[in-house]
Amino acid sequence: MRLSELSERSGVSTATIKYYLRERLLPPGRRVTATQSEYDEDHLRRLRLVRAMIQVGGVPVATAREVLAHVDDESLGLTMRLGAATWALPQLPEAPVDDAAAADARQEVERLLEELGWDSAREIGDLSPVYRALVTWLATLSSLGYAVSAAELLPYARQMEQIARCDMDQLENYPAGAEQVEMAVAAQVLYDPLLLSLRRLALEAETARRYGIV
Structure with missing residues (x-):
């Protein structure tokens, strides 16, 4: 054309x-x-x-x-x-947090990924801007008095897992x-x-x- x-x-x-x-x-x-x-x-x-x-x-x-x-x-x-x-692509912003808050948030993220069995996400870790953003936003929520634990995030993550499967099913078309x-x-x-x-x-x-x- x-x-x-x-x-x-x-x-x-x-x-x-x-x-x-x-x-x-x-x-x-x-x-x-x-x-x-x-x-x-x-x-x-x-x-x-x-x-x-x-x-x-x-x-x-x-x-x-x-x-x-x-x-x-x-x-x-x-x-x-x-x-x-x-x-x-432009990613979620990474909120500024102190080292102690980030360390605690990282532990929650690691617990969450282990429970989900998302081993590849754990291996990639800080290389992923998505992983870093999750850590910093968990830390920010905690500093504001809205702490969220891995256990509380788990049902949300399970739903996201289903969405990811739908995404990949479409992709394979x-x-x-x-x-x-x-x-x-x-x-x-x-x-x-x-x-x-x-x-x-x-x-x-x-x-x-x-x-x-x-």
């Missing part, structure tokens, strides 16, 4: 597509003349991902470029490729390699706000069920 068709099918203006090409967020098309190139379904899929990251997720261009570099890194196994790509990693990135950008909205809506419904609507 030519640039105009790529623009029409993706809903992205030709000027924006050219910008993404210049910024190396989109691979160049196949040159057919000195001034024209052809694009295919891979370009359309990648363009949708770029649009999701930048226009919907607010991901900076430089960060999006880093994410896509991991998406295309065939030297990594799928687990590390997925991890590197999603870790490169796509061809292995870059397309699966692209879908994992898109899911994190687009589904995290969706799941948060569902959680809050479920809480509203459960509150009304227990106490009625007054």
Whole structure:
């Protein structure tokens, strides 16, 4: 397809597509003349991902470029490729905490992961920005008087485990390699706000069920 068709099918203006090409967020098309190139379904899929990251997720261009570099890194196994790509996305902020509070929180996280049998998460540990964020936010909650134990987190984590299985089941509907990693990135950008909205809506419904609507 030519640039105009790529623009029409993706809903992205030709000027924006050219910008993404210049910024190396989109691979160049196949040159057919000195001034024209052809694009295919891979370009359309990648363009949708770029649009999701930048226009919907607010991901900076430089960060999006880093994410896509991991998406295309065939030297990594799928687990590390997925991890590197999603870790490169903007993460939950890590709250500043003192060393003692962080140490206590780390122990709770380790107890939780051991109970869940999430051995790989324990092995990766501080390499994961998600692990670090969980530690620092547990420490912050404790310092504010809202301490949460591993036992209290366990039922929530079990539900998250089910969601993760659903995510991976959907992911395996796509061809292995870059397309699966692209879908994992898109899911994190687009589904995290969706799941948060569902959680809050479920809480509203459960509150009304227990106490009625007054």
